[in-house]
Amino acid sequence: MTDPVSDSQSFDVIILGAGGAGMMCAIEAAKRGRRVAVLDHSTKIGRKILISGGGRCNFTNVNANPTAYYSNNPHFCKSALSRFTPDRFIAMVEGFQIPFHEKKLGQLFCDGSAQNIVDLLVSGCTEAGVEFVLDTQIHSVRKPEGSVTFAVDTSRGVYAADSVVIATGGLSIPKVGATGFGYELARRFGIALVPTVPALDGFVFAEKEAADLKEMAGVSADTIVTCNDVSFRENILFTHAGLSGPAILQASLYWNPGNTVTINLLPETPLLPWLLEKKKQAARTELKNLISELLPRRITERFIELHLDSALLQIPLTQMPEKPLEEFCAKIHAWTFVPKSTVGYSKAEVTRGGVNTDELSSKTMESKKVPGLYFIGEVVDVTGRLGGYNYQWAWASGWASGQYV
Ligand SMILES: Cc1cc2nc3c(=O)[nH]c(=O)nc-3n(C[C@H](O)[C@H](O)[C@H](O)COP(=O)(O)OP(=O)(O)OC[C@H]3O[C@@H](n4cnc5c(N)ncnc54)[C@H](O)[C@@H]3O)c2cc1C
Structure with a gap:
């Protein structure tokens, strides 16, 4: 018919x-x-x-x-x-x-x-x-x-x-x-x-990161974000529920549920050698003030709270043992987490x-x-x-x- x-x-x-x-x-x-x-x-x-x-x-x-x-x-x-x-x-x-x-x-x-x-x-x-x-x-x-x-x-x-x-x-x-x-x-x-x-979407944090980083909304940093072996050097932005910003949106294209995301929060300066140099110069400045010369202060303070034993913070940098410093620096250069999800079609660009x-x-x-x-x-x-x-x-x-x- x-x-x-x-x-x-x-x-x-x-x-x-x-x-x-x-x-x-x-x-x-x-x-x-x-x-x-x-x-x-x-x-x-x-x-x-x-x-x-x-x-x-x-x-x-x-x-x-x-x-x-x-x-x-x-x-x-x-x-x-x-x-x-x-x-x-x-x-x-x-x-x-x-x-x-x-x-x-x-x-x-x-x-x-x-x-x-x-x-x-x-x-x-x-x-x-x-x-x-x-x-x-x-x-x-x-x-x-x-x-x-x-x-x-x-x-x-x-x-x-x-x-x-x-x-x-x-x-x-x-x-x-x-x-x-x-x-x-x-x-x-x-x-x-x-x-x-x-895709081209923000990430929502899983429970632990959501609790640890809830005060960080609004902070941004120039980073390298890597997901499934693909890396992007651009800004990230902490949101009230997770992360956004161009480097995150790019990484989301390559992300599948369960995959880890790794962020180098300080791509420009290898932190450990920089701190060891400061240590040699007998720098008196507090660790968080020193690192804040390189990283946004709110990221520095929160990552120190989360990843350095608080007892160590009482010790001047000149006396600080190298091992925990090394572990902390590794965290700054390769902060790894598994997002709970992307934000969804209401925000995703594609x-x-x-x-x-x-x-x-x-x-x-x-x-x-x-x-x-x-x-x-x-x-x-x-x-x-x-x-x-x-x-x-x-x-x-x-x-x-x-x-x-
Ligand atoms: C906020 C945002 C910003 C973006 N910015 C950029 C950018 O700057 N650069 C870039 O390259 N990409 C950008 N993108 C992605 C880009 O917009 C899309 O990839 C592109 O528009 C796809 O073009 P398209 O013609 O295939 O589909 P669309 O542009 O989505 O067009 C589809 C059309 O189909 C119509 N339609 C849908 N369903 C029906 C239906 N059931 N019946 C009849 N009509 C229907 C819609 O009304 C629409 O007019 C952005 C996306 C978003 C959401």
Whole structure:
């Protein structure tokens, strides 16, 4: 049975999700002369872009390369990333005369507002003739038996197209419209998923650290955080329940429940030789004052309380035995703990996992099982590090699919 679809709801390509990936795909497909509609349940376009990068959208990273991405198949992202490189998006940004700057580590941000990036994409869509259908609930996507055309059942009736692109993103930040729609749809079509978890997220302390460190909220330090042999040199921030800050968010991408996290609280200066030198100089200063020259005082004081026998603190540094000093310094350079969890989707910047890349063509993003069905952006099991990598994946995968839909 065929569905009654009006001409006005019949397209070559229907894209579900008006985020970065969906709009990039729409621009490219429409430039090829395809009739394209972008459907979204939100009343507003690109809501996640607007909150990204603290409102300035870290829209790419000049160093984007496959090693910055986490996936069951680390090779999958290579093809799209090599065809749509950061300079191609930078050229679009420059062409639209958006002022931008590099903040650090190759991360490019708008000087003004993330709205500039939304305007760039919407303008590209409008120029190419893309139709936006917002404030629309998607009930289901079907491919009637023997048909090459998909039927998309919505609160505005049935839409039809031979190509349907799923660009509905991940689960992070439900309050700006994130849903698990793309994962449910993949499941219904028998497409395998890699389990999803919140990532680029803070850690929640287990009971012991929560009790030991509850007074530390608000303290930050430049550190090296290591998880599963991957290390990041950036800031950490103690929160009321655990740890946040860029180095923690990065480490969370590599963390699985039960894994330890190791933090070098003093990456710049090897503490033991520094203290032994002070000892030789017969320094009279109290240990905590000495160490506070190198580390935030609140970290110094708390770690001394927790990790040095209080009796030793009465002894001048010149007489302090070397063994406990050595153990204390080891703690400062390799503080190890097992987080209870990450904070969760209400705060996480991304969802790790998603549509299994074995199910997709890395060239076109099309499903191998369901011809005409495409998955792009965050819904796919390709997750970038913090720093503009996730948008670069959204642009690259959107661009790649846009050449074929
Ligand atoms: C706070 C925050 C800050 C971030 N900052 C950065 C940054 O600066 N740089 C960076 O690279 N990455 C950043 N990220 C990650 C980045 O935003 C995402 O990886 C990226 O937006 C994914 O793009 P997407 O197009 O795949 O999905 P999204 O941008 O999430 O778009 C999905 C679209 O699908 C729609 N949708 C969802 N469910 C349904 C449904 N059931 N029916 C209809 N429509 C639906 C949504 O309304 C949305 O418009 C940040 C994320 C967060 C949460």
